[in-house]
Amino acid sequence: MSTFRENLKLQDDRILDVVTEPWWNGPTVCMTTIFPSLIVQQQVNSLSTRHIVPRGPGTFDFVWTHFGYTDDTPEMTRRRLRQANLFGPAGYVSADDGEAIECVQRGATVHESAGTYSAMDGFGVGGADHMVTESLIRGMYGYWRGVMGI
Amino acid sequence: MEGVTSDLRIAIADLNAEYASCLDDRRFDEWPELFTDDCVYRLQPRENHERGLPLATMAFESKGMLKDRIYAATQTLFHIPYATRHVVGWPRVSLSADGHIDAETSYVVVRVRENELPELFSAGRYLDRIVAVDGRLRYKQRLCIFDSALIANSIIYPI
Numbered sequence: 001m002s003t004f005r006e007n008l009k010l011q012d013d014r015i016l017d018v019v020t021e022p023w024w025n026g027p028t029v030c031m032t033t034i035f036p037s038l039i040v041q042q043q044v045n046s047l048s049t050r051h052i053v054p055r056g057p058g059t060f061d062f063v064w065t066h067f068g069y070t071d072d073t074p075e076m077t078r079r080r081l082r083q084a085n086l087f088g089p090a091g092y093v094s095a096d097d098g099e100a101i102e103c104v105q106r107g108a109t110v111h112e113s114a115g116t117y118s119a120m121d122g123f124g125v126g127g128a129d130h131m132v133t134e135s136l137i138r139g140m141y142g143y144w145r146g147v148m149g150i
Numbered sequence: 151m152e153g154v155t156s157d158l159r160i161a162i163a164d165l166n167a168e169y170a171s172c173l174d175d176r177r178f179d180e181w182p183e184l185f186t187d188d189c190v191y192r193l194q195p196r197e198n199h200e201r202g203l204p205l206a207t208m209a210f211e212s213k214g215m216l217k218d219r220i221y222a223a224t225q226t227l228f229h230i231p232y233a234t235r236h237v238v239g240w241p242r243v244s245l246s247a248d249g250h251i252d253a254e255t256s257y258v259v260v261r262v263r264e265n266e267l268p269e270l271f272s273a274g275r276y277l278d279r280i281v282a283v284d285g286r287l288r289y290k291q292r293l294c295i296f297d298s299a300l301i302a303n304s305i306i307y308p309i
Contacts, residue, residue, distance in 0.1 A: 008226075011212075011213075011215070011218050012211070012212045012215045012218060014212075014215075015218070066205050081204055081205065081206075081209060082209070084206075085210075088207055089207055089303065089304050089305055090193065090208050090305040090306070092226075094304075095227055095229065095305065096227050096228035096304070098303045099229040099304050100228060102230065102303055103230065
C-alpha cells in the first residue's frame with residue numbers, strides 16, 4: 001500500500017482510549033450487513049447503524065445512528081462519543097468512504113447509454129479470503145435484480 | 151448589552167474574520183492556535199443540540215485534537231478537493247453573570263469544487279465562549295451548530 005505510514009502519532013490519543021467489553025468475546029470489529037440497506041456495526045467501543053434510504057435513482061440518504069447501553073458508566077459513554085469521531089459524515093475512517101463512493105458513482109454514470117460493470121476479482125459471486133474483491137457488490141445487485149424482477 | 155464595549159465587539163468580529171480566513175485560505179496550522187489549549191470544538195446538528203443529545207459530527211476537547219484533525223484532513227483523508235468560503239455575520243456579544251464573554255454568530259459556508267458551480271455547503275451559527283490569553287482573544291469553546299442534519303456527503307475540513 002503506497003500510502004501506509006508507520007509512525008503516525010496522535011497529539012491527543014484519548015480518541016482511541018479503547019476498553020475491552022465483556023460481550024465482545026474477542027473481536028474488536030463486527031460489521032453485519034442486512035440486505036438491502038442496513039449495516040449494524042461495532043468498531044471497538046463505538047456502536048452504530050448505517051441505513052441507506054433511497055431518494056430516487058442516483059441519490060440516497062445515509063443515516064447514522066450511534067447508540068450505547070443504559071448501564072454504561074459516564075466514562076464509557078464519553079469513550080463512545082470520542083470514538084464516534086472515527087465515524088459519520090466527518091469521520092476519520094468514514095468520510096473518505098463517502099467520497100470514494102461518490103467518485104465511483106460519477107464514473108459509473110458518465111455516459112447515459114453505457115453500462116458499468118465492477119469486475120475486481122473477476123465476474124463471479126462467492127466468498128474470498130481477502131478483501132481485494134467486488135464480489136459482494138455483484139452478489140448484492142444480482143440478488144436485488146431478482147427481487148425487483150429486473 | 152451592559153458591559154459590552156464597542157472595542158470588545160470589534161475584537162470578536164476580528165477574531166471571527168481571522169478564523170474564517172485561515173480556513174478559506176488553507177492556513178490550516180493557524181486554526182488550532184485561535185483556541186485555548188484546553189478548548190472545546192463541536193460541530194453538531196441543531197436537532198441534537200436543542201434536544202441536549204451529545205452526539206456530534208466532530209467533537210474535540212483539546213488543541214491537540216484540533217491538530218490531529220488538521221493532520222487527517224490534509225494528509226490522510228481521501229476526498230474530492232474543495233475550497234470553502236465562510237461568510238460570517240456580526241457577533242451578538244454578551245457577558246455572563248460570572249464575567250465570561252459569550253458570542254453568537256451566524257455563518258454560511260460555500261463549497262467550491264473545481265469546474266463546478268459554487269454550492270451552499272453548511273449554514274448555522276457559532277456559539278462561543280471567548281477568553282483573553284496574553285492580551286489576545288481566543289476561543290475557549292466554539293460550538294458550530296448547523297441547521298440541517300443533512301450533509302452533502304462528507305465534511306473533511308473543520309467549519
